[in-house]
Amino acid sequence: MEILMNVEEIMEIIPNRFPIYYLDAVVEFEDEKHITAVKNLTMNEDFFQGYFPNDPMMPGTLIVEALAQAGSLLILKSEAFQGKTAYIGGINKAVFHEKVKPGDTLFLNFDIEKIKGPVGTAKAWATVGDTVVTDCQFTFIVGDKEQK
Template sequence: MSELNVQEVMALIPNRFPIYYIDAVESLEPGKKIRAKKNITFNEDFFQGYFPQDPQMPGTLILETLAQAGSVLILKSPAFLGKRAYIGGINRAKFHEKVYPGDVLFCEFEIIKLKGPVGTANAAAYVGENCVCEAEFTFIVNQEA
């Protein structure tokens, strides 16, 4: 059972099809960390043009999925209710493995530092037990959404 379903996540973040990627939130500690999931299906738009002979999820979209998970975490945190989160920077992004149709991508995002409306977080994406991507995010929380 998920902590947040698709409708609850969509109520928090402004992303919509075709750039909406979170299917469910499995665990959430407001202000601290989140674990969300994305089911990767062959029906995704990006598979039509990104290596059609060897379909794989683009690394930039793995980072976007991590950012969306981070947005949910930030916007469910009491200090930021009703606001909007933005990516301020992505550092030390590393891609370890490819993500294919049929995979389930688990996204973990943990806030490690927060000063006013600016923070940093460690993020990692997994398929099963394998880390496929990791990065450090800087985020900015803006005034009312």
């Protein structure tokens, strides 16, 4: 698995930071339409300590957030939206098929389906190995970065 972007390179583009940052690398990037990012999960993740401690799993909402971060990276790498910020405008048809547990490598896939101006739609899915663990559809909105 070739790493196309590492953590430092990703953090130059998206605004997310610890404790709500979930991308370790990018392993696929295709024509500003598709991205696959990776999140390596260890027992050291904060959420595993409190989310079903006897049967730890990654909360579905955080899987969706990780998918959104991968999508944000894809969107903000495009020439049209460099220097902007991508926001979730809607999440539709989210389905959680399998548990994501410590030791799993989560592959985060995001395909842009349509963009009109600053608004677009995408399909996203997360896999562990060959198993789809989560899938959903996003509406996203691209806007100016908030000034400090």
